Amino acid sequence: MVETKIPRATAKRLPLYYRYLNTLHDDGKTRVSSTELADAIHVDSATIRRDFSYFGALGKRGYGYDVDNLMEFFKNILHQDRLTNVALVGVGNLGHALLNFNFHQDSNIRISAAFDVNPKNINTIQGGVPIYPMSQMVTQLKEQQISVVILTVPSDVAQEVANQVAKAGVKGILNFTSIRLSVPDDIRVHNVDLTNELQTLIYFIDHYDQK
Amino acid sequence: MVETKIPRATAKRLPLYYRYLNTLHDDGKTRVSSTELADAIHVDSATIRRDFSYFGALGKRGYGYDVDNLMEFFKNILHQDRLTNVALVGVGNLGHALLNFNFHQDSNIRISAAFDVNPKNINTIQGGVPIYPMSQMVTQLKEQQISVVILTVPSDVAQEVANQVAKAGVKGILNFTSIRLSVPDDIRVHNVDLTNELQTLIYFIDHYDQK
Numbered sequence: 001m002v003e004t005k006i007p008r009a010t011a012k013r014l015p016l017y018y019r020y021l022n023t024l025h026d027d028g029k030t031r032v033s034s035t036e037l038a039d040a041i042h043v044d045s046a047t048i049r050r051d052f053s054y055f056g057a058l059g060k061r062g063y064g065y066d067v068d069n070l071m072e073f074f075k076n077i078l079h080q081d082r083l084t085n086v087a088l089v090g091v092g093n094l095g096h097a098l099l100n101f102n103f104h105q106d107s108n109i110r111i112s113a114a115f116d117v118n119p120k121n122i123n124t125i126q127g128g129v130p131i132y133p134m135s136q137m138v139t140q141l142k143e144q145q146i147s148v149v150i151l152t153v154p155s156d157v158a159q160e161v162a163n164q165v166a167k168a169g170v171k172g173i174l175n176f177t178s179i180r181l182s183v184p185d186d187i188r189v190h191n192v193d194l195t196n197e198l199q200t201l202i203y204f205i206d207h208y209d210q211k
Numbered sequence: 212m213v214e215t216k217i218p219r220a221t222a223k224r225l226p227l228y229y230r231y232l233n234t235l236h237d238d239g240k241t242r243v244s245s246t247e248l249a250d251a252i253h254v255d256s257a258t259i260r261r262d263f264s265y266f267g268a269l270g271k272r273g274y275g276y277d278v279d280n281l282m283e284f285f286k287n288i289l290h291q292d293r294l295t296n297v298a299l300v301g302v303g304n305l306g307h308a309l310l311n312f313n314f315h316q317d318s319n320i321r322i323s324a325a326f327d328v329n330p331k332n333i334n335t336i337q338g339g340v341p342i343y344p345m346s347q348m349v350t351q352l353k354e355q356q357i358s359v360v361i362l363t364v365p366s367d368v369a370q371e372v373a374n375q376v377a378k379a380g381v382k383g384i385l386n387f388t389s390i391r392l393s394v395p396d397d398i399r400v401h402n403v404d405l406t407n408e409l410q411t412l413i414y415f416i417d418h419y420d421q422k
Binding site: 005008011012014015016018019040041042077078079080084086093094096097098100101103107109147148150171172174178180182188190192193194195196197198199200201202203204205206207208 | 216219222223225226227229230251252253288289290291295297304305307308309311312314318320358359361382383385389391393399401403404405406407408409410411412413414415416417418419
């Protein structure tokens with residue numbers, strides 16, 4: 001697919017747009033204006049129009065956007081037209097919570113395998129997901145052709161696990177550890193650092209009165 | 212504190228800088244260059260210099276940055292010089308994981324109270340945190356002067372709980388639900404949407420070969 005490179009901030013809003021379009025579709029709505037979208041998802045309408053402009057002429061002036069067309073468009077670029085299997089590595093508290101977290105409910109994403117070192121977890125099924133020993137990780141990732149891994153291992157083994165994951169041909173890591181991973185250039189890492197999120201929120205509360 | 216308004220992207224990097232400076236301090240290092248910082252935390256050095264420039268002259272050309280001074284500076288603006296108590300609302304799988312998540316380990320943040328509707332959880336202590344019934348939420352938030360709430364309730368009650376939280380004088384919400392909350396202008400909401408994070412990561416993997 002030939003496409004302009006879009007900003008990361010725009011990419012992060014695409015799932016929001018897609019989810020809300022689904023709601024509109026379920027409600028039987030056939031068209032929507034950028035102002036209505038803006039009110040619903042709390043993003044200003046100029047930003048929405050700019051985001052959409054990266055993908056060409058998706059709407060018509062004075063008409064707005066066709067809900068079904070737009071929904072199909074985002075479904076396609078978000079890969080939601082087919083199931084994506086992901087794996088989770090590290091079934092501690094957070095890993096366990098994510099196994100039971102219903103990603104699937106509003107997305108076409110499914111955790112199809114988990115890996116852990118704890119004998120209590122290995123060869124059990126939690127949240128519908130089989131948990132394999134770490135020794136089988138590379139083999140399973142390859143066999144299941146999994147390209148995305150959720151990393152919820154302790155920080156002190158994060159880099160080592162990332163190295164193995166890279167060898168298995170994974171293309172993306174959602175990193176919940178506080179370590180900044182070093183990976184080959186063809187692997188993308190998104191960091192979800194919960195301490196960082198809280199500290200940033202506290203910073204803004206302390207320093208600004210308004211949003 | 213009089214300060215320039217800094218971009219959100221910069222604010223999100225401040226905890227990273229602070230954490231790495233702590234590591235340098237613990238290792239007995241007294242100064243650091245923006246290039247060394249860049250290598251360690253995987254942010255390019257031009258971005259680091261621009262980030263720091265928002266806070267005035269923190270370093271000297273040809274010398275780099277004084278580790279202790281810089282660490283103290285970030286400690287102060289990140290509110291890490293004193294403990295911040297936060298509350299968690301909704302002790303399901305994710306809430307339970309966050310109660311046991313060691314925010315405190317590398318930050319001066321502590322979950323001091325949790326709230327839930329499940330009789331099995333109410334009046335128990337999990338991960339060292341007392342869990343109160345929802346009926347006591349507003350009172351406890353006020354009494355403990357808690358200004359930040361982590362929201363891990365089911366999506367269908369998220370807005371209702373946010374309304375109550377707002378009444379209790381809370382200034383910031385870390386929202387893990389998939390709902391876009393409507394709150395008064397003096398409350399700041401940061402959204403951590405895990406489905407969204409995965410979808411965005413998959414989008415980038417699908418559409419770009421390189422980072």
